[in-house]
Amino acid sequence: MSEETAQRRGRGRRPAAEVRAAVLAAAGRILLEDGMQAVTFDRVAMEAGSSKTTLYKWWSSPGVLAAEAYFAQSRRVLEFPDTGDVRADLITQLKAFVRWLKEEGAEKPVSELLGAAQLDASLARAWSESYALPRRELARERLRVAVRQGQLREDADLDIIVDQLWGACYHRLLVLRVPFDESLAERLVDQALYGSAKHGR
Amino acid sequence: MSEETAQRRGRGRRPAAEVRAAVLAAAGRILLEDGMQAVTFDRVAMEAGSSKTTLYKWWSSPGVLAAEAYFAQSRRVLEFPDTGDVRADLITQLKAFVRWLKEEGAEKPVSELLGAAQLDASLARAWSESYALPRRELARERLRVAVRQGQLREDADLDIIVDQLWGACYHRLLVLRVPFDESLAERLVDQALYGSAKHGR
Structure with missing residues (x-):
């Protein structure tokens, strides 16, 4: 988790739209760089600074994301x-x-x-x-x-x-x-x- | 194995072209009826009356067949x-x-x-x-x-x-x-x- 992400978390929850955009950006970057198999909820959550629970809630599978x-x-x-x-x-x-x-x-x-x-x-x-x-x-x-x-x-x-x-x-x-x-x-x-x-x- | 196939085997090897045609016909029938996952060397060999060894020799995988x-x-x-x-x-x-x-x-x-x-x-x-x-x-x-x-x-x-x-x-x-x-x-x-x-x- 980056320092900035940690600080932001310290200040409370980010708005859902912002989290969603960060998740899509991270997933898209991973997809284009390392292929579909690399798009796991673990890695996307880590790179987007979001929780895995959020990902499970919004997307039924890593493929759908x-x-x-x-x-x-x-x-x-x-x-x-x-x-x-x-x-x-x-x-x-x-x-x-x-x-x-x-x-x-x-x-x-x-x-x-x-x-x-x-x-x-x-x-x-x-x-x-x-x-x-x-x-x-x-x-x-x-x-x-x-x-x-x-x-x-x-x-x-x-x-x-x-x-x-x-x-x-x-x-x-x-x-x-x-x-x-x-x-x-x-x-x-x-x-x-x-x-x-x-x-x- | 059908009786006819067994009899034929009893008379010795079938020509390669005939075996090949029988294998392709069996694989095609299984593919159209039951889908790709059903096309295994076991099932094709059984239905074509050929040996699995022959299938391994001619096709690198069931998908290729x-x-x-x-x-x-x-x-x-x-x-x-x-x-x-x-x-x-x-x-x-x-x-x-x-x-x-x-x-x-x-x-x-x-x-x-x-x-x-x-x-x-x-x-x-x-x-x-x-x-x-x-x-x-x-x-x-x-x-x-x-x-x-x-x-x-x-x-x-x-x-x-x-x-x-x-x-x-x-x-x-x-x-x-x-x-x-x-x-x-x-x-x-x-x-x-x-x-x-x-x-x-």
């Missing part, structure tokens, strides 16, 4: 920009996503989290609710703007665009297990926007 | 048709893939296999080499025909089409964990072929 911490960490780096040009903004966001996976250490923990989620229903639910579905909603919001601005077709299925862009990266990461880099972003976006058929419908 | 058996099972049901109309053929194949996942019992074992693969490098390699990359090559072959016939653009990235179709299904299955059904197939194919942008490039 790790999923929520992953969303909190990624939120900082995976913003959806809005410059008014949906093609440019999707490329920017996808490049940030690929860098997050490939250069900023997220590839291993996200693979581990998603792997464990296939064998653990409560972790699967936490992943969907804490990360995957909220991120899809952020993407939809940006895409709806593009529909309103006449850049995407009114009848475009926005969820399919999400599958075609971020889903494509997960496909290469988890299913095919082939390398990819930022240069994939522009090709994915162009093929999703303009299609692969030689002629229109 | 399960991955190869999964490919053998799916091959029967996931053919790539070629009627000359790539849109219709992709929809047919994707519908068969969704039925295979959702109605023919593959969803659970494929999720378990891919989940375990994220935490086990040798299983990951077996999955890629035995299933994912060979299936991608089968898809590419069909797509190359469509390029030659002028149905797909010469500069279309065929691997991206694979990501946009089958990768989209895996995204919903493993990452978002949302339900989907056969009706997704046509929408996926149309959006991949014709794009989501309101105007061309």
Whole structure:
């Protein structure tokens, strides 16, 4: 426990929101540095200066805490920009996503989290609710703007665009297990926007 | 051991190819009926009428055997048709893939296999080499025909089409964990072929 944490404790309880943020920050840091197995309630409690009882109260398992911490960490780096040009903004966001996976250490923990989620229903639910579905909603919001601005077709299925862009990266990461880099972003976006058929419908 | 198997053994060794086929069939049947944990060398050897020694010699782990058996099972049901109309053929194949996942019992074992693969490098390699990359090559072959016939653009990235179709299904299955059904197939194919942008490039 750091001196600062000890002093703070001496002055009484920290507000719950502050403890929660400290726990998520510690869990996220441990997850990205040392992987999912390292995210234990013992280590997170120690590094966040919180009690293990608190962790047990708020999270049903270390995996569930790790999923929520992953969303909190990624939120900082995976913003959806809005410059008014949906093609440019999707490329920017996808490049940030690929860098997050490939250069900023997220590839291993996200693979581990998603792997464990296939064998653990409560972790699967936490992943969907804490990360995957909220991120899809952020993407939809940006895409709806593009529909309103006449850049995407009114009848475009926005969820399919999400599958075609971020889903494509997960496909290469988890299913095919082939390398990819930022240069994939522009090709994915162009093929999703303009299609692969030689002629229109 | 069945009487027939016992008799056959009495007559001496079966040819290796025959044993291999029997082992893959038994492992695939167990995988689809009872899930990945049920695929043990003990049970597969018993049901295939082969020796455990043979299994240890040919497969480094039951998971690796399960991955190869999964490919053998799916091959029967996931053919790539070629009627000359790539849109219709992709929809047919994707519908068969969704039925295979959702109605023919593959969803659970494929999720378990891919989940375990994220935490086990040798299983990951077996999955890629035995299933994912060979299936991608089968898809590419069909797509190359469509390029030659002028149905797909010469500069279309065929691997991206694979990501946009089958990768989209895996995204919903493993990452978002949302339900989907056969009706997704046509929408996926149309959006991949014709794009989501309101105007061309």
